[in-house]
């Protein structure tokens with residue numbers, strides 16, 4: 001007999017902390033416990049406004065946080081929230097990253113893409129040699145850098161306001177000349193991830209990338225997030241190199 | 257064992273993807289084909305593009321699944337492209353249409369026929385769009401009958417009319433659409449419902465109200481299909497709350513010729529079609545049935 005029980009209704013929790021990193025980036029911490037794997041995501045519900053998917057950047061015993069960049073209606077509204085107010089969430093959803101052990105790994109993060117890599121980074125540093133290439137348009141975009149150990153970090157910005165004036169993919173290419181990696185993880189603008197995947201293919205390194213598409217449900221019903229014959233919410237958002245080569249649309253999304 | 261015919265078209269199994277679930281992407285239909293779907297209904301399309309409601313547009317509580325997508329769709333142009341692409345598959349395609357007026361229903365039928373779907377399903381029952389559409393067509397026999405004639409008069413393709421359970425007596429509506437020339441009936445669409453979050457005193461669906469589907473509505477769907485079977489001679493696609501092989505068998509016994517699976521995809525993933533098919537076959541073997549047609553209407557004595 002098949003017994004199927006699932007519940008996916010927004011659960012309301014109170015805001016316990018708000019950090020405004022700058023005018024465009026905000027981290028909100030919610031009271032509650034969440035069992036989430038690196039790379040999975042949640043939906044956040046702002047009552048009377050909207051509901052959107054977000055990565056989780058930090059999980060503690062009775063608290064978890066997400067970080068948002070101001071883009072449109074929803075993310076702008078986040079900046080008006082106060083501690084103690086109620087927000088809803090549901091999830092976690094999706095297939096996360098495959099964390100390895102006792103390896104040389106490289107994480108390549110572009111802009112807010114780092115949000116999807118924070119939990120992974122914290123897990124990987126426990127038992128791997130980790131290198132993190134972290135780039136953004138400018139230094140304001142590097143909001144997670146204080147959470148990362150300097151020994152692991154290579155910073156770059158498009159305008160040179162912090163770290164090297166270069167793209168993450170340029171740094172990655174240079175580092176590949178000197179170092180060998182067993183595994184690469186990436187999240188950022190799709191064009192960047194495509195280049196990373198291509199470089200990994202060239203150097204025969206297994207890699208995983210976390211993709212983003214417009215979503216409505218997060219659990220494989222609405223079909224909105226389809227990329228070729230896969231659903232980003234259900235089959236992803238993390239896809240491995242082999243899957244990525246099958247996704248003709250990968251690298252063509254102009255949504256970043 | 258599961259293969260069957262419906263209005264002269266062959267189906268490898270009676271399991272149809274219900275309208276509005278994953279019904280917008282032809283490339284994903286390929287995935288569903290590999291996962292055992294017997295036929296595919298597209299999302300309901302209108303002449304003009306519609307944006308639909310803001311999120312939250314769907315969620316699942318302990319009792320049922322709620323949605324108020326707002327009939328978002330890309331309009332007739334996209335519908336034609338979708339059906340044409342979907343026709344490359346080896347499973348029959350049902351194009352679902354809806355409209356705001358009788359004339360527009362006729363126009364939709366005419367235009368979508370260009371893409372040559374195997375069937376046209378007219379969604380006259382969607383409760384999601386406040387008073388604007390659907391509700392009035394399906395809630396009285398005159399308008400249901402007029403829509404049916406308008407669609408029939410504009411196409412040579414077989415027409416299925418999808419009925420709403422949010423009516424006093426679905427038998428009267430079923431009879432009316434049969435008399436107006438409908439080739440088949442799909443029942444049921446969602447039941448009107450809502451949920452409120454008590455911490456923020458706010459309806460959860462952005463549209464406040466929506467439609468309830470999923471396991472909780474199975475007994476309701478079954479009763480409607482049973483009643484319709486007793487009333488009309490045209491075949492029925494029984495839809496609502498089906499998640500297992502036994503549910504599907506039960507729905508066939510109530511009088512359905514095919515069964516629609518929508519929210520089941522949520523509970524068991526896209527693999528649900530293969531899973532239900534396997535469960536149906538196992539049950540049939542165990543109980544000495546060799547052909548699915550032996551099951552249809554078996555509960556009517």
Ligand SMILES: Cc1cc2nc3c(=O)[nH]c(=O)nc-3n(C[C@H](O)[C@H](O)[C@H](O)COP(=O)(O)OP(=O)(O)OC[C@H]3O[C@@H](n4cnc5c(N)ncnc54)[C@H](O)[C@@H]3O)c2cc1C
Pocket residue numbers: 041052053054055056066067068069070071072073074075076112115116211212213214215237255256
């Ligand atoms: C799995 C997943 C994880 C995500 N994690 C984060 C995160 O950790 N932090 C974060 O800031 N954002 C994240 N996002 C994006 C986020 O869900 C919102 O889409 C984004 O913040 C814009 O919301 P908005 O309402 O403010 O903008 P909108 O008013 O919706 O739109 C502003 C602009 O952004 C575009 N846009 C909106 N949504 C998307 C989308 N999903 N993909 C591409 N373009 C879009 C619109 O077309 C428009 O041009 C994630 C998305 C997904 C699918």
Ligand SMILES: Cc1cc2nc3c(=O)[nH]c(=O)nc-3n(C[C@H](O)[C@H](O)[C@H](O)COP(=O)(O)O)c2cc1C
Pocket residue numbers: 221274275276277299300314321323325327352379382418444445446468469470471473495496497498516517518519520
């Ligand atoms: C998210 C969602 C969207 C739907 N969209 C449509 C639609 O566009 N047209 C339609 O006729 N029915 C639509 N329906 C109704 C289903 O096709 C089906 O009749 C109903 O959900 C009952 O079946 P189920 O319990 O198997 O889901 C939708 C249902 C859901 C859950």
Ligand code: FES
Pocket residue numbers: 214215216217218219220221222223224225226231232233234
């Ligand atoms: S977001 Fe609905 S199917 Fe992926």
